[in-house]
Amino acid sequence: MTDPILTVHDLSITFPDRNGELHALDTVSFTIQPREFVCVLGPSGSGKSTLLRILASLLKPTSGSFSFTGGEPKIGMVFQQSNLMPWRTALENITLPLEIQGFPADVAHARAQELIDLVGLQGFESSWPRDLSGGMAQRVAIARALIHDPDILLLDEPFGSLDALTRERMWTELSHIWQRRQKTVLMVTHSISESLFLADRVLVLTQRPGRIKLDLGVDLPRPRADEMRYTAHFGKLARQLKEAIG
Amino acid sequence: MNWKLLLNPTRTPRRSPHWTAYASMAAALLGWWLISHFAGLPAFILPAPEQVAARFWKALVDGSLLLHTTATLTEVLLGLLAGTVAAVTLGYAIAKSRLFEQLVSPYLVATQAIPIVAIAPLLVIWFGPGIFSKVLICALIVFFPVLVNTVVGMRAVPRSLHDLMHSLRATRWQILHMLEIPASLPVLLGGLRIGATLSVIGAVVGELVGSDRGLGFLVNVGRGQYDTALVFVAVFTLIALALALYGLVSFLERKLLIWQETFER
Ligand SMILES: Nc1ncnc2c1ncn2[C@@H]1O[C@H](COP(=O)(O)OP(=O)(O)OP(=O)(O)O)[C@@H](O)[C@H]1O
Numbered sequence: 225m226t227d228p229i230l231t232v233h234d235l236s237i238t239f240p241d242r243n244g245e246l247h248a249l250d251t252v253s254f255t256i257q258p259r260e261f262v263c264v265l266g267p268s269g270s271g272k273s274t275l276l277r278i279l280a281s282l283l284k285p286t287s288g289s290f291s292f293t294g295g296e297p298k299i300g301m302v303f304q305q306s307n308l309m310p311w312r313t314a315l316e317n318i319t320l321p322l323e324i325q326g327f328p329a330d331v332a333h334a335r336a337q338e339l340i341d342l343v344g345l346q347g348f349e350s351s352w353p354r355d356l357s358g359g360m361a362q363r364v365a366i367a368r369a370l371i372h373d374p375d376i377l378l379l380d381e382p383f384g385s386l387d388a389l390t391r392e393r394m395w396t397e398l399s400h401i402w403q404r405r406q407k408t409v410l411m412v413t414h415s416i417s418e419s420l421f422l423a424d425r426v427l428v429l430t431q432r433p434g435r436i437k438l439d440l441g442v443d444l445p446r447p448r449a450d451e452m453r454y455t456a457h458f459g460k461l462a463r464q465l466k467e468a469i470g
Numbered sequence: 471m472n473w474k475l476l477l478n479p480t481r482t483p484r485r486s487p488h489w490t491a492y493a494s495m496a497a498a499l500l501g502w503w504l505i506s507h508f509a510g511l512p513a514f515i516l517p518a519p520e521q522v523a524a525r526f527w528k529a530l531v532d533g534s535l536l537l538h539t540t541a542t543l544t545e546v547l548l549g550l551l552a553g554t555v556a557a558v559t560l561g562y563a564i565a566k567s568r569l570f571e572q573l574v575s576p577y578l579v580a581t582q583a584i585p586i587v588a589i590a591p592l593l594v595i596w597f598g599p600g601i602f603s604k605v606l607i608c609a610l611i612v613f614f615p616v617l618v619n620t621v622v623g624m625r626a627v628p629r630s631l632h633d634l635m636h637s638l639r640a641t642r643w644q645i646l647h648m649l650e651i652p653a654s655l656p657v658l659l660g661g662l663r664i665g666a667t668l669s670v671i672g673a674v675v676g677e678l679v680g681s682d683r684g685l686g687f688l689v690n691v692g693r694g695q696y697d698t699a700l701v702f703v704a705v706f707t708l709i710a711l712a713l714a715l716y717g718l719v720s721f722l723e724r725k726l727l728i729w730q731e732t733f734e735r
C-alpha cells in the first residue's frame with residue numbers, strides 16, 4: 225500500500241450555540257489513499273458537510289489535525305447546490321478556477337471545452353445558469369471542479385437534488401471521469417446505493433457528534449452496472465451500511 | 471413614466487411607452503393650450519404652449535440654454551460620481567466589518583436626518599456660489615441611497631459562492647472583482663438609478679440658493695423677469711435631463727445584467 229494522500233487525525237469541532245456548545249464532530253480519524261473513492265454516509269446533522277468544509281480549509285477544527293501529502297493540495301469542490309455564478313455562462317463558470325490561477329483565457333477556454341465534452345454539455349457553452357436544468361448545472365459544477373486538475377475532489381451530495389434517472393446517469397459519468405482522470409474523491413451522500421455504486425470505501429458517521437462508526441471496504445467488481453444491486457453481495461453490504469446508519 | 475418602476479430599484483422598464491401614454495400627454499398639452507387661451511390668465515401666470523416653444527427656440531439659438539444645461543449637467547455628473555465613489559467605498563467597508571458599521575452608523579443615521587435642502591444655503595455660504603458647492607450638494611444627496619444599496623448588495627452575496635472562491639484559494643482582490651462586484655451589481659445599479667435622479671434635484675437646489683449659471687439659475691432669472699415661459703423651458707429641460715440620466719442607467723443595467731431573467735422577458 226502506498227502513502228495516504230490524506231491523513232485525518234482526531235478531528236473535533238464544536239460550534240458556539242445559544243445554549244452552550246454544539247459538538248458537531250468528535251475525534252474523527254481516517255486516511256485516504258491516492259486515487260481512492262471514499263463515500264461518507266451519516267444521518268442529517270452528523271457533520272458531513274462540516275468535515276468537507278474543514279478539509280477545504282473553509283473552517284478551522286477545534287482540535288485535531290489533517291494533512292495532505294505533499295503540502296497544500298489543489299481542491300476541486302462540488303457543493304450540495306450547483307453553486308454557479310449566475311452572471312457567467314456555463315463555459316465561463318468552468319474556467320473560473322483557471323482564471324484564479326492566472327491562466328491565459330485561451331488556455332482556459334480550450335480546457336473548458338474538453339470538459340464540456342467530457343460531461344456531455346456540447347452546445348450549452350454560452351448558456352446562462354438560469355437556462356440550465358438541475359442536472360446540467362450540476363455537470364457544469366463537476367466540470368468546474370475538475371478543470372484545474374485538483375489533487376482531491378470534495379463532493380457534498382452532488383446529486384442530491386436530481387431525479388432518480390438523472391442521478392444514476394450521473395453516477396456512471398462520475399465513475400468514468402474518476403477512472404479516466406485518476407482522481408482521489410471524498411464524497412458525501414445520503415444514499416446507500418449511490419455509495420455502493422461509486423465507492424472503494426464507505427465511512428459511516430454516527431448521530432451528532434459525528435464519530436466514525438463503520439469503515440467499510442466495497443469490494444464489488446468494476447465497472448458496476450445496474451444489475452449489481454440484485455446480487456447477494458450488494459445486498460449484504462447494503463444491510464451492513466443500513467444497520468450502521470440506524 | 472411608470473412610478474412603480476422608478477421606485478423599485480431592481481426593475482427596469484423595458485418596453486417603450488404604450489400609445490395610451492402618448493395619448494394622455496397629448497390630452498394634457500391640449501388642456502394646457504385651452505386653459506392658457508380661454509381662462510384669461512396673464513402670460514406670467516401661465517404662458518401658452520406655443521409661447522414656451524418660442525422661448526425655448528430663442529434660448530436655444532442664443533446659446534444660453536446650452537450653457538446652463540451644460541453647467542447643470544456637469545454639476546450633476548460630478549456630484550453623482552463623487553457621491554457614488556464615496557458611498558461605494560464606505561458601503562464596502564461597512565458590509566465587510568461589523569465593528570466599522572457600529573462605529574459609523576450613528577453618524578450616518580444622523581446625517582440622514584439633516585434635510586440637505588435646508589443646509590444648502592450654508593454650503594453655498596461656506597464654499598461659494600461656484601460649481602464646488604453644487605457638486606457637494608449633489609454628492610451628499612446621492613450618497614445615502616447608493617450607500618444603502620452597496621451594503622445590501624454586498625451582504626447579499628451568497629456565502630456558498632464565498633466558500634467556492636476560498637476553496638480555490640482566491641485572493642482578496644479576485645474575490646472583489648470576480649464575485650462581490652458582479653454579485654452586487656444589480657442592487658448597486660438600482661442605487662445609481664435613484665442617485666442619478668436625486669443628483670439633478672441636488673444641483674437645482676444649489677443653483678436656486680446661489681449661482682450665476684445652471685438651469686436652477688435660469689428658473690430664478692425667469693421668475694425675476696416675469697418671464698414665466700423661461701421658467702417652463704428650464705423646468706422641461708430639467709425633466710428631460712433627469713429622464714435621460716435615468717434612461718442611461720437603465721441602458722447600463724440592460725447591458726451589464728443580461729444574465730438576469732427579468733431583462734429577457
Ligand atoms: N457554521 C456553523 N455554525 C454553527 N453550527 C453549525 C455550523 N455549521 C454546521 N453547524 C451545525 O453542525 C451540525 C452538523 O452540520 P453539517 O452541515 O455538517 O451536517 P450534515 O451531516 O452535512 O447534515 P445534512 O446531511 O443534513 O447535510 C449541525 O447541527 C449544524 O447545525
Ligand SMILES: [Mg+2]
Pocket residue numbers: 272273274380
Ligand atoms: Mg450537509
